[in-house]
Every structure is written in structure tokens, then in C-alpha cells.
Amino acid sequence: MDRLLADETVNAAQAGEGPPLFLFHSLLSDRATFDAIVPELAGSFRTIVPELPGFGRSRTVEGGLAAVADRMAEAVREAAGGAPSIVLGNGYGGFVALQMAISHPGIASRLILADCGAAFSEPGREAFRNMAKISREKGLEAISDVAMRRLFAPDFQAQHPDLMRGRREAFLRTDPDVFRAACDALASLDLRAELAGVNVPVLVMCGEQDEATPPPMSHELAAGLPRAELKIIPGCAHVPQLQSPQQFLGALKGFLL
Numbered sequence: 001m002d003r004l005l006a007d008e009t010v011n012a013a014q015a016g017e018g019p020p021l022f023l024f025h026s027l028l029s030d031r032a033t034f035d036a037i038v039p040e041l042a043g044s045f046r047t048i049v050p051e052l053p054g055f056g057r058s059r060t061v062e063g064g065l066a067a068v069a070d071r072m073a074e075a076v077r078e079a080a081g082g083a084p085s086i087v088l089g090n091g092y093g094g095f096v097a098l099q100m101a102i103s104h105p106g107i108a109s110r111l112i113l114a115d116c117g118a119a120f121s122e123p124g125r126e127a128f129r130n131m132a133k134i135s136r137e138k139g140l141e142a143i144s145d146v147a148m149r150r151l152f153a154p155d156f157q158a159q160h161p162d163l164m165r166g167r168r169e170a171f172l173r174t175d176p177d178v179f180r181a182a183c184d185a186l187a188s189l190d191l192r193a194e195l196a197g198v199n200v201p202v203l204v205m206c207g208e209q210d211e212a213t214p215p216p217m218s219h220e221l222a223a224g225l226p227r228a229e230l231k232i233i234p235g236c237a238h239v240p241q242l243q244s245p246q247q248f249l250g251a252l253k254g255f256l257l
Contacts, residue, residue, distance in 0.1 A: 016042025024093025
């Protein structure tokens with residue numbers, strides 16, 4: 001069941017009953033990457049899966065990552081109705097969740113940050129600048145191979161052609177202007193100095209084969225947060241909840257489940 005939040009600017013699906021649990025999707029994909037884990041999570045939580053601003057039926061917001069985080073904070077407050085919220089973000093959704101926790105202390109009682117970080121290396125920043133430049137000049141199709149490689153290791157892609165076809169189609173539905181704005185935001189992002197102010201329990205997770213946000217970024221993120229634990233997920237890349245749902249759910253045990 002979908003509902004509109006934050007003055008009808010954020011579209012979100014909801015399933016299950018219990019404490020509110022929000023799932024924020026990545027930049028190179030959409031909220032469908034959580035489909036395989038929602039049924040189990042919905043057995044214990046009211047699981048809310050929004051489309052981030054500019055994706056699907058959610059309205060675009062101007063002002064970079066901080067503005068996106070502010071919009072999502074509105075949505076979280078409204079959907080939670082005052083109950084303590086848990087927020088899980090994957091990739092770009094993880095950066096949004098982290099920025100939201102920094103800008104809105106108390107918005108979440110727990111955070112799960114999967115395959116993200118606090119800042120990119122210079123090669124990582126250059127990758128985003130290049131993707132934005134090529135997509136502006138030639139369209140998203142021109143970087144679709146790069147995008148898929150950032151999501152999944154080559155062996156996984158070769159073994160799952162149908163899934164990869166669907167993921168490529170989902171990426172090509174992305175609003176090009178929203179994609180480029182996110183690339184620009186991530187290319188200049190540096191939240192390291194603000195991590196010490198995030199005083200809630202945080203589970204930092206990362207696929208060991210993640211090329212988009214490599215494990216060293218998660219190590220740095222976990223080290224900078226006051227109450228963080230780190231789990232590396234073997235054999236997975238940037239979207240472990242889609243690549244290996246049961247392994248991803250298993251990594252949540254002891255923290256969430």
C-alpha cells in the first residue's frame with residue numbers, strides 16, 4: 001500500500017505492523033531492491049519504503065543532499081507519528097540517512113548504513129564527476145554499463161541476466177537531472193567532522209566486493225561514529241539486500257531482528 005508523506009511530496013510503500021522501519025534506496029536503483037527483504041521485516045516492523053525525492057512519484061527537491069535529508073526527515077516524522085524510528089539506507093540512501101541524522105538529531109533511534117560512507121576518495125569523487133559529465137553529454141544509456149558494474153560484480157551479472165535486465169531498466173528510468181544533482185552532491189560530500197554528533201547505535205554494513213563505496217569507506221565511517229559496529233558481507237557488492245537477501249537479513253540479527 002502506497003501513501004504520500006511530507007505534504008504529499010514523498011511517495012512510500014508500507015507493510016506490516018510494529019515499530020517504524022524506513023528503507024532508503026540507492027542512487028543507481030530504486031525501492032524495488034528491498035522487495036526480497038520486506039516480507040520478513042514486515043513480520044516485526046511497520047516497514048516503510050519511500051521513493052527518495054525525484055524518484056518514482058516523489059517530487060524533486062532543490063538544494064543538494066541537505067535538502068533531500070530535510071525532506072525525508074519530514075516524511076519520517078509524519079509516518080512514524082512520534083514512535084522511535086529505525087532508518088536503513090543503502091548507497092545514496094545511506095548518505096541521505098546519515099545527513100538526516102546529523103541535521104535532525106533524534107530523528108532515528110537506530111541507523112543501519114549499508115554501503116555508504118562519510119566522504120569519497122579523490123578517485124571516487126572523480127567517478128561521480130565523470131558520470132555526471134557523460135550522462136549530460138550522451139544520456140544515461142552511455143553510463144549504464146558503469147552503473148551496473150558499480151552495483152554488482154561481473155560474475156554475478158553473468159549469472160543473473162534477467163535480474164540485470166530489470167536493474168538496467170530501473171536505472172534508465174531515473175530522472176537525469178536528479179541523477180546529476182546527486183552525483184554533484186556526492187562528489188563534494190564530506191561529513192567526517194560531524195560524525196561524532198551521531199549518538200545513536202549504528203550498524204555499518206558493506207559488501208566486500210563493493211566498488212562504488214569500497215569497504216575502506218565503511219571502516220572509516222564506523223571508526224568516526226561513537227556507537228557503531230561494522231559488518232562486511234562476504235561475496236556481495238553494492239546492493240547486498242538484492243544480491244543475497246538472507247545473508248543481508250542475517251547480518252541484521254543481533255542489531256535489528
